[in-house]
Amino acid sequence: MSLRRLVLPLIALCLGGSALGGLGVDGVSGATYTATSSHGAAVGAANDWTPPTVALGAVAGTVSGTVGLTATAADDRGTVASVVVQRAAVGTTTWTTICTRTAAPYTCSWDTTGLPDGGQALRAVATDDSGYTATSATVLTTVDNATASVRITSPVSGTTLGATTTVTAEAASNRTVDSVALQYRLAGAASWTGLCLDTVAPYSCTWDSGLVAAGSYELRAVMTYAGTRTLTSATVTATVSGTVRGSDVQVTDVLTPGMPAMGDVITLTYSGVVAPGSLRTGWDGTGSTPLSIDFHGQNVLGNPITASRDWAAFVGANLGHLSFEQNYVQPQATVRFAASMTRSTQTVGGVPVTVVTVTLGLPTSGAMNLKSGTSAASISWAPSASATSTTGSPVVTTTVVEKGVLDRDF
Structure with missing residues (x-):
């Protein structure tokens, strides 16, 4: 037996086939080499030089409860000894084994109920019978067990x-x-x-x-x-159903600060459209129509909003009552003003609403009982239930408090 036949297999065993190129040997097959010396020693070359292949099957983007996982693995020379399926919370490097399988099919059930909700990374690791390992690409999913x-x-x-x-x-x-x-x-x-x-x-x-x-x-x-x-x-x-209520009340002074006077304007805004004939019998809502306003001093009975305050009643129109925090009239006295009202439909917050504008005329009685208010205060309005929506529903009488910055009103 030649020395070359003895040494070449030993080199192939220790260094791999590529090392023989420098010795003038073109290549080494995958077959088992056996050499025998005169001393009876036998040497075997490895028949598996490559790791296995492994892949983890698709997983839904969001999972809950128990999830089935499947891996595939193969080895071109030897056999797959085991496949381990693992998980790790996204953002960490600590891998936990879900299951280990030693024979195909490489499937297991993953119970997610004990895990916190959030991202999880999954992978499979295959080992062949020569000890080589391979790791699959990572598959990402989100655990969501919240109900x-x-x-x-x-x-x-x-x-x-x-x-x-x-x-x-x-x-x-x-x-x-x-x-x-x-x-x-x-x-x-x-x-x-x-x-x-x-x-x-x-x-x-x-x-x-x-x-x-x-x-x-x-x-x-x-x-x-x-x-x-x-x-x-x-x-x-x-x-x-089309129920309407008061939305806002405002007063604009024109000539005499702090005192009701000719030209002052009271603006009453509803939450929806009010039938004009319910505000004043027979009125179609066009032009202006006359009415009177009685301003009452403190202790004049009948204030439906707050007792013991100055208040006003609309006479000849179903507009309700006003209540003041100011004192515009001597206690227990009444001053009547002539007035007129107009009606318009405006859009507030995308909703059509009725706005009634009442303009004061001259006092027709009790003018000597007027007095001036000097501080900023609010005004309240209780609409009349005799006014109705266009569907016939009575206007809600809930009191409306003046919106915006406090002023002296009249």
Whole structure:
């Protein structure tokens, strides 16, 4: 036996086939080499020089509960001894074994219920019978085991709403329920308007539905839970009957600061459209129509808003009453003014509303009882229920307080 036949297999065993190129040997096959010396020694060359291949199957972007995982692995010379499927929280390098399989199919069940919600990285590691290993590409997914539900419980779909409506929602989650926002919009509109944000059950608030125009409205609840997640309820559709209420009252002084006088203007704004014939019998709402205003001093009985304050009553028109924090008339006295009113329809917040403008004329009686108010104060207005919406619903008589910066009014 030649020395070359003995030495070359030993070199191949120790250095690999590529090392033989420098010795004038073109290559080494994958077969087992056996050499025998005169001393009876036998040497075997490795028959597997490559690691296995391994891949982890696709996983949904968001997972919950128990998830099936499947890996594939192969080895071109030997056999796959094991496949280990592992996970690690995204942003960490600590890998935890989910399962180990020693024979195909390399599948296992991953129970995610004990994990915190958030990103997880998955991989498979294969080992062949020669000890070579290979790691698959990483697959990313998000664990989300939070459960949540939210719904509007009142009103129910099909309800016709009055002037005020209590909107109530029910919300639950196996995480924290942080808040529930109640919202409404005109059916089919693009945007929602917030009613309230409630953080404690029962989740409810009062909607002044009389402040919006008649029509079909949608209600919904938007629940925030587990810190940043949101869930929106199904919508509930209800009908606003067209109930109208007062929205604002303003007074503009023209000539005599601090005292009611000819030319002063009282502006009454409703939340919707009021039938002009209900404001004054037979009036079509065009032009101006006459009326009188009685200004009463303190202790004149009949103030429907606040006792023991100056107040005013509209005579000859269904406009209701005013109450003042100022004293414009001597106690227990009354001053009557001639006046006229006009009506217009304006758009406020996208809703058509009736605005009545009352302009004071000259006093017709009791002018000597007038006095001047010197401080900024608010004025209140209680509309008359004799006025009605265009659908015939009485105007709500809830008192309206002047909006904006306090002034001396008259």
